[in-house]
Amino acid sequence: MMNEYVYVASSVDEAIKKGLKDLFLTEENVKIEVEEAGNNGILGLFKKEARVKLIPLEPEYDKEKIKNSLLKTQPKVSAVPKKEVIEEPVEEIKEEVVVKEENKKREDLIVLNKDKIVDYMTKIVHSMGFDTAKLVFIEEGNKNYTLRITEVESTSLLIGKRGNTLNSLQFLANNYAKKFTKSYFRINIDCDEYRENRKETLEELAINMAKKSKKLGKPVQLEPMTSFERKIIHNALSEIKNVETESHGKEPHRYLVITAK
Missing domain, CATH: 3.30.1370.50 (R3H-like domain)
Structure with missing residues (x-):
């Protein structure tokens, strides 16, 4: 049985960061379930904290072993030996780097990885109990994209009060997509035309x-x-x-x- 760890914080973002730091893991190594999106209440009253569950994908995961291993492998401070300077031809390398950078600029890395983003978010939405939900990726232009959630029986439940649940899902989508590019982009998550309304x-x-x-x-x-x-x-x-x-x-x-x- 996989280990499950629950973390609570003022926002979904903070709860996830808290959990990943505690488990010594990255997002690629865990399954994330949002149990409570949380809300700010009204003027600070009736506030609810966000609650997330992190499940390490490695069946044999042991937090204490990883912690001890990291402590043992920390490098000791020692004198840094002088590096031998080796002269290498530079011109060809420079030219190759420039070409690669230009190709990267032309490619839309979010679009290239849209299937991974859709799969990742679909798993999260399904884990929340919306088993029939489907996500559609839409290019809006100017580095803006929309993930539209369809085929959901209870749209109001998925959207949440004042869109709190959608906002939490939107944070997860943007945070995950950051691994593919350092350039500006924005992913909006919508359901039943909630954003326009x-x-x-x-x-x-x-x-x-x-x-x-x-x-x-x-x-x-x-x-x-x-x-x-x-x-x-x-x-x-x-x-x-x-x-x-x-x-x-x-x-x-x-x-x-x-x-x-």
Whole structure:
């Protein structure tokens, strides 16, 4: 039977990092199950912490053995011998490196590895109990991609309150895909057109809160949101005169304050 380890933290990201550090493993060596996506509550109240389960893929995995092995193999500090300088022809190597770098720039490494990303995320979604779910990879352009989850019986359960579960899955997808490229990219995870509907809701909220701020004659504070959702609010109010938006706090509790004069 495979060993299972559960970790709790303020966010899914922190819980996974905590677990990997504790187990001396990387994401490629474990199966990750999100048991609780967690949420920030309302103004800090009724907050729920994220809870993840990490299952090492190696059946014979033993954390204590690995820990002891790492301690034994730590190198002792000693005098560094001088390296013998060997002259080698440089021009051909330089040319070869330049060609390889140019080829890498032309290739879209996320698209090249899309099947691996889809397989990885499909396993996670299935492990959450959505056995019939299928994921479709979509290129949106400008290094933006969407993983659309279809054939799910309970979409509201998968989406979670205010998209918390989708946001956690989105974090896992982007974090996993970082292994394939160091360039900028963004993977959005969507289900039942939630992202577009949420965008419209946030834009409407932004206008209403700006009106409220002007009526009350004082700033209005919104609940904590992801950076992507805060950007939607910023953009919705950016063209309106005498309305300012400012971000306050630290992730994952960062929130917006709207001031209308």
